[in-house]
Amino acid sequence: MTGPGTTGPEKTGPVLSVRGLVKRFGDVTAVDGVGFDLLPGASLGLVGESGSGKTTTARIVAGLERATAGTVELAGAPAGGRSRRDRLRRARHLQMIFQDPYGSFDPRRTVAQSIAEPIALHAPGPAAARHARVRELLDQVGLSARAGDSLPRDLSGGQRQRAAIARALGVAPRVLILDEAVAALDVSVQAQILTLLDALRRDTGIAYLFVGHDLAVVRHITDEVLVMRRGRVVERGGTERVLREPRHPYTRLLLDSVPVPGWDLERVARDRRALDGLPDDPDVPDSPSPDGDPTC
Amino acid sequence: MTALAIEGLGLTVGAGAVPLLDGVGVRVGAGETVGLVGESGSGKSLTARSALGMLPRGARATGRVTVAGTDVLAAGRRELRELRRTRVSMVFQDPRAAVNPVRRVGDYLTEGLRARGVPARAATERALDLLAQVGLRDPRGALRRYPHEFSGGMLQRVVIAGALATEPALLLADEPTTALDVTTQAEVVGLLKELQKAHGTGMLFVTHDLDLAAAICDRVYVMYAGRIVEEAPGAALFGAPAHPYTRALLEASPSVRGERAAVKAVRGRPRSLAEAPGGCAFRDRCPLAGDDCARAVPGTRRHGASLAACLRAGEEPR
Numbered sequence: 001m002t003g004p005g006t007t008g009p010e011k012t013g014p015v016l017s018v019r020g021l022v023k024r025f026g027d028v029t030a031v032d033g034v035g036f037d038l039l040p041g042a043s044l045g046l047v048g049e050s051g052s053g054k055t056t057t058a059r060i061v062a063g064l065e066r067a068t069a070g071t072v073e074l075a076g077a078p079a080g081g082r083s084r085r086d087r088l089r090r091a092r093h094l095q096m097i098f099q100d101p102y103g104s105f106d107p108r109r110t111v112a113q114s115i116a117e118p119i120a121l122h123a124p125g126p127a128a129a130r131h132a133r134v135r136e137l138l139d140q141v142g143l144s145a146r147a148g149d150s151l152p153r154d155l156s157g158g159q160r161q162r163a164a165i166a167r168a169l170g171v172a173p174r175v176l177i178l179d180e181a182v183a184a185l186d187v188s189v190q191a192q193i194l195t196l197l198d199a200l201r202r203d204t205g206i207a208y209l210f211v212g213h214d215l216a217v218v219r220h221i222t223d224e225v226l227v228m229r230r231g232r233v234v235e236r237g238g239t240e241r242v243l244r245e246p247r248h249p250y251t252r253l254l255l256d257s258v259p260v261p262g263w264d265l266e267r268v269a270r271d272r273r274a275l276d277g278l279p280d281d282p283d284v285p286d287s288p289s290p291d292g293d294p295t296c
Numbered sequence: 297m298t299a300l301a302i303e304g305l306g307l308t309v310g311a312g313a314v315p316l317l318d319g320v321g322v323r324v325g326a327g328e329t330v331g332l333v334g335e336s337g338s339g340k341s342l343t344a345r346s347a348l349g350m351l352p353r354g355a356r357a358t359g360r361v362t363v364a365g366t367d368v369l370a371a372g373r374r375e376l377r378e379l380r381r382t383r384v385s386m387v388f389q390d391p392r393a394a395v396n397p398v399r400r401v402g403d404y405l406t407e408g409l410r411a412r413g414v415p416a417r418a419a420t421e422r423a424l425d426l427l428a429q430v431g432l433r434d435p436r437g438a439l440r441r442y443p444h445e446f447s448g449g450m451l452q453r454v455v456i457a458g459a460l461a462t463e464p465a466l467l468l469a470d471e472p473t474t475a476l477d478v479t480t481q482a483e484v485v486g487l488l489k490e491l492q493k494a495h496g497t498g499m500l501f502v503t504h505d506l507d508l509a510a511a512i513c514d515r516v517y518v519m520y521a522g523r524i525v526e527e528a529p530g531a532a533l534f535g536a537p538a539h540p541y542t543r544a545l546l547e548a549s550p551s552v553r554g555e556r557a558a559v560k561a562v563r564g565r566p567r568s569l570a571e572a573p574g575g576c577a578f579r580d581r582c583p584l585a586g587d588d589c590a591r592a593v594p595g596t597r598r599h600g601a602s603l604a605a606c607l608r609a610g611e612e613p614r
Contacts, residue, residue, distance in 0.1 A: 219550060
């Protein structure tokens with residue numbers, strides 16, 4: 001484990017380390033003792049349904065929400081700070097991509113201008129070098145120079161998501177948070193983005209924290225997975241193991257809920273009843289691993 | 297008895313006659329579940345809405361749409377209203393957009409019945425019965441509550457109850473579970489199938505989710521760029537896709553079951569009919585396309601259990 005005293009990014013230790021994360025909104029506990037490690041170049045999935053706390057967890061890690069309790073360490077140093085310096089450091093190591101890239105682009109600026117912005121902020125230098133870097137990034141995500149000169153509204157959903165990825169890669173971050181990043185795309189386009197994400201991880205050694213509800217996509221893109229329910233991690237492990245031999249009844253319910261020819265809806269109903277019999281009030285521990293235990 | 301018959305439906309819109317649909321044929325028998333699958337711009341929702349006579353503003357339609365004996369395209373306003381009130385119901389993706397947020401659920405469920413002349417007390421009884429059928433625990437309490445007091449899944453049940461209140465011959469379900477969590481989706485689908493079986497309602501199930509369509513539909517139509525490109529029994533669609541587009545969709549979808557296989561991306565993006573190339577609309581993205589594919593829109597031919605509009609149906613990519 002990497003302590004706060006370590007200087008510089010630890011190459012072998014986790015690039016992201018989360019411990020005992022808690023988030024309360026008034027009386028509601030949205031995240032309740034979540035902890036995990038993300039190694040360089042690894043891909044970790046956070047799966048669950050609405051209200052499971054997966055997105056809140058990701059937003060805290062990205063610095064978009066403040067945790068009620070718990071710690072987040074990024075590249076060997078605490079990452080919870082709110083100062084400009086802290087935010088810049090966080091943005092240099094960690095970028096986030098959302099379901100709808102439309103909302104994260106300035107509608108009046110060209111895509112290339114938007115991609116150049118974080119580069120100018122984090123690695124100021126001559127404009128010519130920046131333009132060259134933007135061209136390189138566009139090429140890396142499979143966008144033409146012409147697409148770069150377009151406004152966001154003139155691009156398709158898949159092209160916009162490519163642009164969002166290019167912008168995130170501009171500062172060479174070590175962690176990319178993908179929050180339902182392919183959920184809104186048509187299947188044939190989704191496959192293109194998944195293939196792109198595979199290649200980027202292979203080529204750059206970037207690590208992914210992938211938040212999603214689609215188990216098939218999570219299986220494709222992650223090595224390890226945390227299954228979340230009502231703010232808690234109910235199961236964790238290698239993605240293949242969890243999907244092939246789920247241990248928690250909730251994971252089983254999620255799997256049986258995936259449609260398949262000869263779909264057994266009776267079984268889904270049975271799974272659900274089995275789960276209803278289980279205690280899920282917060283004073284009974286239902287997580288197979290203790291709170292904040294870093295088994296990933 | 298056929299719940300829905302769409303034959304050779306073509307739609308154009310505007311002064312330039314921009315094409316939206318071309319030669320679409322869809323049939324739904326009584327008690328049958330039929331899937332309509334496609335990506336953005338394929339025209340699947342337009343096709344479903346045509347069964348209610350809901351065409352885009354300024355659209356010109358050719359062909360024939362028959363619902364439970366009524367010729368929809370020729371029907372006047374009064375006839376259409378009668379049709380929508382009694383014979384066809386629709387369930388949309390977002391239940392919150394389908395119900396009036398400032399009126400109670402009881403009003404929503406009884407207004408259709410009251411409009412048909414059912415007395416207030418009898419309408420309420422019927423609403424209670426329906427809410428119990430769709431699995432709400434406290435139907436009497438639910439009648440007095442407002443839509444915002446329900447979760448998305450529960451409100452979709454209310455909408456389904458409303459859709460079935462008049463015992464329609466045809467239910468149009470347009471992405472009815474897309475906005476719901478996966479476990480809720482399974483419940484709502486189970487409910488739809490159960491109620492449909494009990495009432496013998498024909499259901500046209502519109503979805504972008506091939507897995508879902510194959511899992512619950514007796515037959516599935518696959519649409520691309522405003523045309524039907526394949527028709528197959530639900531299970532056969534998975535085992536032996538005949539059209540290269542269907543195959544491409546399956547190969548592009550990651551799967552949660554079986555061996556972990558690489559997804560195969562399709563080049564380009566889905567097109568609408570107006571943007572598509574002449575001849576076969578899929579040919580600019582198709583791995584099998586040849587010069588002959590540009591000559592004309594391919595006719596339908598049988599391949600295995602499928603009907604596919606392709607000159608090379610069932611061929612393996614070279």
